[in-house]
Amino acid sequence: MAGYINYEYYLRQDYRNLQWCPGCGDGAILQAFLRAVHELEISKDDVAVVSGIGCSGRISGYIDFNTMHTTHGRPVAFATGIKLAAPDKYVVVFGGDGDQTAIGGNHFIHACRRNIDLTIIVINNNVYGMTGGQYSPTTPNGFKTQTTPYGNYDNQFDIVKLATGAGATYVARETVLKPVILTKYIKKALQHKGCSVVEVISNCHINLGRRNKMKSPHALLDWIKEHTVPMSKAKKMSEEELVGKVVTGEFVEIDKPEFTEQYYKLCESLKGE
Amino acid sequence: MSKRKGVYTGNELIALAAIDAGCRFYAGYPITPSSEIMEVMSKEMPKVGGGFIQMEDEIASMAAAIGAAWTGVKSMTASSGPGISLKSENLGLACITETPVVIVNIMRGGPSTGFPTAPSQSDVMQAKWGTHGDHPVIALVPGNAKEMYYETVRAFNLAEKFRTPVFILGDETLGHMNTMVELPDPSELEIVEREIYQPKEGEKYKPFDMSKGDVPPMGAFFRGYRFHLTGLNHDEYGYPTIDKEMIRKQQERMMKKVENHADEIVKNELFMMDDAEYIIFAYGSTGAASKLAAKRLREKGKKVGVFRPITIWPFPEKQLDEVIATGKYKGIMVAEANLGQIIFEVERVNKGRLPLKDLLKVDGTPVSPTDIVTRFEEVF
Ligand SMILES: Cc1ncc(C[n+]2csc(CCOP(=O)(O)OP(=O)(O)O)c2C)c(N)n1
Ligand code: SF4
Numbered sequence: 001m002a003g004y005i006n007y008e009y010y011l012r013q014d015y016r017n018l019q020w021c022p023g024c025g026d027g028a029i030l031q032a033f034l035r036a037v038h039e040l041e042i043s044k045d046d047v048a049v050v051s052g053i054g055c056s057g058r059i060s061g062y063i064d065f066n067t068m069h070t071t072h073g074r075p076v077a078f079a080t081g082i083k084l085a086a087p088d089k090y091v092v093v094f095g096g097d098g099d100q101t102a103i104g105g106n107h108f109i110h111a112c113r114r115n116i117d118l119t120i121i122v123i124n125n126n127v128y129g130m131t132g133g134q135y136s137p138t139t140p141n142g143f144k145t146q147t148t149p150y151g152n153y154d155n156q157f158d159i160v161k162l163a164t165g166a167g168a169t170y171v172a173r174e175t176v177l178k179p180v181i182l183t184k185y186i187k188k189a190l191q192h193k194g195c196s197v198v199e200v201i202s203n204c205h206i207n208l209g210r211r212n213k214m215k216s217p218h219a220l221l222d223w224i225k226e227h228t229v230p231m232s233k234a235k236k237m238s239e240e241e242l243v244g245k246v247v248t249g250e251f252v253e254i255d256k257p258e259f260t261e262q263y264y265k266l267c268e269s270l271k272g273e
Numbered sequence: 274m275s276k277r278k279g280v281y282t283g284n285e286l287i288a289l290a291a292i293d294a295g296c297r298f299y300a301g302y303p304i305t306p307s308s309e310i311m312e313v314m315s316k317e318m319p320k321v322g323g324g325f326i327q328m329e330d331e332i333a334s335m336a337a338a339i340g341a342a343w344t345g346v347k348s349m350t351a352s353s354g355p356g357i358s359l360k361s362e363n364l365g366l367a368c369i370t371e372t373p374v375v376i377v378n379i380m381r382g383g384p385s386t387g388f389p390t391a392p393s394q395s396d397v398m399q400a401k402w403g404t405h406g407d408h409p410v411i412a413l414v415p416g417n418a419k420e421m422y423y424e425t426v427r428a429f430n431l432a433e434k435f436r437t438p439v440f441i442l443g444d445e446t447l448g449h450m451n452t453m454v455e456l457p458d459p460s461e462l463e464i465v466e467r468e469i470y471q472p473k474e475g476e477k478y479k480p481f482d483m484s485k486g487d488v489p490p491m492g493a494f495f496r497g498y499r500f501h502l503t504g505l506n507h508d509e510y511g512y513p514t515i516d517k518e519m520i521r522k523q524q525e526r527m528m529k530k531v532e533n534h535a536d537e538i539v540k541n542e543l544f545m546m547d548d549a550e551y552i553i554f555a556y557g558s559t560g561a562a563s564k565l566a567a568k569r570l571r572e573k574g575k576k577v578g579v580f581r582p583i584t585i586w587p588f589p590e591k592q593l594d595e596v597i598a599t600g601k602y603k604g605i606m607v608a609e610a611n612l613g614q615i616i617f618e619v620e621r622v623n624k625g626r627l628p629l630k631d632l633l634k635v636d637g638t639p640v641s642p643t644d645i646v647t648r649f650e651e652v653f
Pocket of ligand 2: 019020021023024025026055056125129130203204205206207
């Protein structure tokens with residue numbers, strides 16, 4: 001395992017226009033991703049990183065891979081084209097909770113269903129960060145946002161259940177507070193043959209925390225800590241104890257035929273026709 | 274290739290021509306009257322080892338085709354009105370990232386679900402302005418079975434040459450009509466191959482390099498150098514920018530790469546125009562009907578010729594202007610299967626010089642030679 005990591009090697013030297021607020025979870029998640037690529041000793045040339053629109057979508061611009069910053073909600077669809085045309089490459093998607101479960105929900109579930117070999121990292125900060133903090137399909141009940149000024153009364157998606165139900169073959173969830181475990185999950189996702197979904201619970205202290213009486217960035221991280229439990233611990237907890245808690249860990253890891261492999265097997269069988 | 278002579282529908286010809294032109298990626302979503310293109314692709318593409326995928330919708334099909342294009346392959350998607358409306362979002366991304374991709378629209382009646390099984394020419398303006406923002410567009414309007422094949426080949430060539438999306442606008446009549454056609458051996462075709470830029474040692478590839486002429490060289494992913502693409506206004510490296518000059522220069526170059534080369538893209542058929550007194554201006558299947566109408570009108574003693582654009586965008590301004598400027602003609606009639614779209618372009622060029630009449634039809638039936646003859650006799 002490669003130990004020391006020179007992040008500069010993975011960051012673009014000629015583009016540093018960081019758009020993120022200081023302390024935004026996106027940076028820590030990017031760091032975990034770079035570490036995963038580094039530890040797996042994957043060549044930068046063999047990785048495409050496709051992102052949607054949102055603060056999280058900015059990730060692709062900062063890193064020195066084959067990168068595409070696409071349209072809101074659509075990165076999985078672009079990535080599907082890349083993967084099918086270049087099946088031996090690593091194709092990674094970054095998108096926010098809005099990007100992946102609202103506008104891009106259809107692409108997300110269909111990639112899972114197809115079990116196409118993508119690594120989809122959903123940065124779930126429970127809000128639309130970039131547009132100034134409107135509620136998203138994962139905003140918890142009661143939270144105030146720019147479009148739920150009286151508190152959110154709408155229901156939420158559980159991204160892990162969504163991915164699992166749709167057929168993803170590796171599904172994990174971790175918070176931005178646990179970068180080591182997160183790195184491990186991203187590594188497993190990259191190595192897994194099939195559609196992998198890693199949900200990362202992140203902090204938008206600017207557009208979610210501050211509006212909900214969490215004045216310091218730290219307060220929102222504390223809130224995340226209080227409201228999540230690792231699976232090992234959750235197993236020992238009662239149903240009542242688990243109310244309002246989000247379980248983290250690995251939820252799915254199965255083998256199932258992968259889309260591009262199936263397709264190119266078909267091509268092989270038709271050769272010469 | 275065997276069995277190259279046979280009866281084919283226009284849609285089949287588009288699919289076969291695409292493969293012959295080197296298309297190696299197709300993403301689509303079924304819709305009448307274009308589905309047969311995807312059906313042929315699902316059968317033929319795996320035989321040549323290219324990628325085929327039926328996506329979850331047209332937004333995704335357009336996205337997948339663009340993604341694939343940046344791995345270095347020629348790619349295509351096809352649909353009809355409602356699907357083209359969905360593709361329009363990512364069509365914009367193809368324009369701003371300067372991605373060669375071919376988009377087929379087998380037009381049907383609209384708006385909305387309209388008349389799925391009926392021919393129409395009501396998406397010609399959508400092809401030009403369907404996605405938001407200033408952007409270049411090339412759109413070809415084949416008028417018969419043979420052209421469905423050859424114009425598809427040309428569409429791929431133009432996409433490569435100008436690094437931009439190219440539309441093929443057919444209609445239900447052309448898409449479904451059966452015609453006996455002999456297809457050429459693909460080796461006889463003039464094909465523009467993708468030249469994937471390979472930067473020199475230590476050179477950083479600039480996907481939007483303004484020093485390399487109007488059309489910057491096309492790179493590809495996974496070739497040992499890395500670069501960024503974005504739908505945001507960007508600099509030469511593809512990085513987002515808010516530099517006013519850079520945005521202006523890139524936007525203008527993007528438009529001009531098509532405008533400045535209109536002569537290489539525009540293609541018209543001038544049918545019996547030399548001694549004509551009247552012009553019928555028509556495209557697509559209506560163009561073909563106009564030729565028959567012109568012959569019939571001549572039998573009745575009216576000297577009629579047809580100006581039939583085969584490229585509709587960029588509009589053949591110069592060519593039409595030259596024709597009108599000869600002063601030889603007494604009138605012009607535009608025939609189209611919509612409620613008046615291209616006629617405004619014709620008038621923009623005509624500038625009142627010739628009396629301008631129309632034949633506009635939207636009842637779900639094709640514009641027939643009889644329709645044209647009747648209307649012509651009414652107005653001239
Ligand atoms: C088609 C379209 N609709 C709306 C927008 C505006 N928009 C930009 S980012 C965004 C939401 C971002 O939220 P999320 O995906 O959760 O990402 P985050 O910014 O929180 O990382 C929206 C609605 C857009 N760019 N495109
Ligand atoms: S608005 Fe929120 S998600 Fe966006 S950069 Fe700031 S903290 Fe991060």
